Amino acid sequence: MLDDRKLKKNPFSLQLNAEDFLPASADEKQSLVVMRESTTYWKDAVRRLRKNKVAMVAFAVIILVMFCAFIVPSFYPYHYDQQIRGSEDLRPMQYSEMELKSISQGKSVFPHVFGTDSFGRDLGIRVMIGARISLLVGLIASFLVLLIGSIYGAIAGYFGGKVDMVMMRIVDIIYSVPDMLIIILLQVTLKTPLTNLFDSNPAFAGLQKVGVGLISIFITFSLLYWVGMARIVRGQIMTLKEQEFVTAAKALGASNRQIIAKHLLPNCIGTLIVTTTLQIPSAIFTEAFLSYLGLGVAIPMASLGSLASDALGGISAFPYRLIVPSVAISLIILSFNLFGDGLRDAFDPKLKK
């Protein structure tokens, strides 16, 4: 900068001020940066998501439900299949005579927040376990759909031509298979073979704990539900593969597998996340539907659908037994739907209506 006191004499003088040529200090350098910190795709999406109040509330509900489903049962005083003698058919917050006696003796008894069922099982813990089943089904089934659908769609989209034709015709056919019919069929027919398999082979012993009903739900999902995902991914890959970075990767000698795994799929990450999230409520819905019909989880395991169906028996006396699991399932589906919508708006603002 010109020092006014020293250099007042002649504005056209060629005499130079040495200070002007000193290296800039860090502060000065900082003041010259006019650009904001560059945002990445992720940061941008998260920022948009944070602004969306509905999606954030839905996210909070999901976290809360997950907390109740996975963490609370481990320190909850009752067990989902624990039948407390003498405490059958209690209303919410009611105590049985035995429990009242122990309270009068100074012992503390945890209240049955939602009452108990006709076997003396605490409904609160059963609803939580049911929510755990729903969430597990939703998350695992969606993950399977993501895995199969994205790989299948990417291969079809990337290779194009005849490969694409044949692969997409298969998708078309599976797409028009009435899913619920096949799911119910599979559900019934897979039960016995799977049980035999688990019994005979010790390698599958871990799976037995999960339950045959759930495993067959996962199988049906991985057989039928990936087609939607495959179609969406294929569409994305078709446009992406024409871009320069793919040509560049090819020129550098990348194999087809590398191009798909390292260049194409990471570029559809937004779509993949959104579609997977929106798949979760549909999986939860299907599980509840099957359990309601008595085709889902096995007794004494509880699922939100089977709890609602069990409640139908004593509906006039104990309506809350139906209301609690129904509200839980609706809340879970609703929050996943809203959160998924929020994610879509955040990752792909063009789609916003």
Place this chain on the structure above:
Amino acid sequence: MIKYVIKRVAYALLTIFLISIITFTLMNMIPGGPFLSEKAVSPETTQALKIKYGLDKPLPVQYINFMNNFIHGDFGLSIKQTGRTANDIIFSTFPVSAKLGGISILVALILGVVMGSVAALNRGRWADSLLMVISTLGIAVPSFVVASFLLITFGVNLHMLPTLGLKTPLHYIMPVAALSFYPTAYITRLMRSSMLDALNQDYIRTAKAKGVNKFVMLFKHAMRNAIIPVITYVGPLLAYTMTGSFVVEKIFTIPGLGREFINCITGRDYPMVMSTTIFLAVLLVFMNVLVDICYKLVDPRIKLK
């Protein structure tokens, strides 16, 4: 056009073939045939029964026999309900389900289109917000929850509506409400967004500028274009109503095909499961083809591939 129709029908047939193969394989994977019961049955009796129902032959022959009969309109015999043919059971229960489903679809379409249009026309105002909240909730609540709640409130507590069967028009109210709840919510959302799209188009502005009557503009210009996405939803809607009716028929004890289907699956009534599945699949697949063709006919902008 004809080429397109032929292509679609060919794929539909392929799909049905696939479904029949899947169903047949699955049904034969179940250990413990339909003749297992509490009473010990002698091996000779089982053998005789197997011969009667053609279950002694090798599987491919069984499949070909079954399909041959099916194509000729003979759906086979029910094993559990002795003396009744599958035709008899399907054709006595299907009309019940079809009527219930048809009414529900109609209700969902009318309500959904009206509510969606109202929401779009009042965009941003309270009516829009209210309808959107309702329809968002509607998408999240499963049909069995709706059905059970209706049953408690109107059937059990208030005693306003009958809960069993489908004898009078009054009997239809609750099942139809339960079945059309989700599709109504879905169509409302679909209709709202497509109506908003249509209202923003240039031809609507032109019509307004020319001073076209508001109703004519709405129904003739906007609605006709906005309703097209809704038509595409009719196909999935059919599938939804059909499967939704499994639960609704169970809850309201309606003697329909859905209840029959669940019963014959849990009873391992092979011929009945085969014929019911294929019957429903044929119905659904061809209805979808029909809807797709109609969709292309309604909107001339869509190119026939």
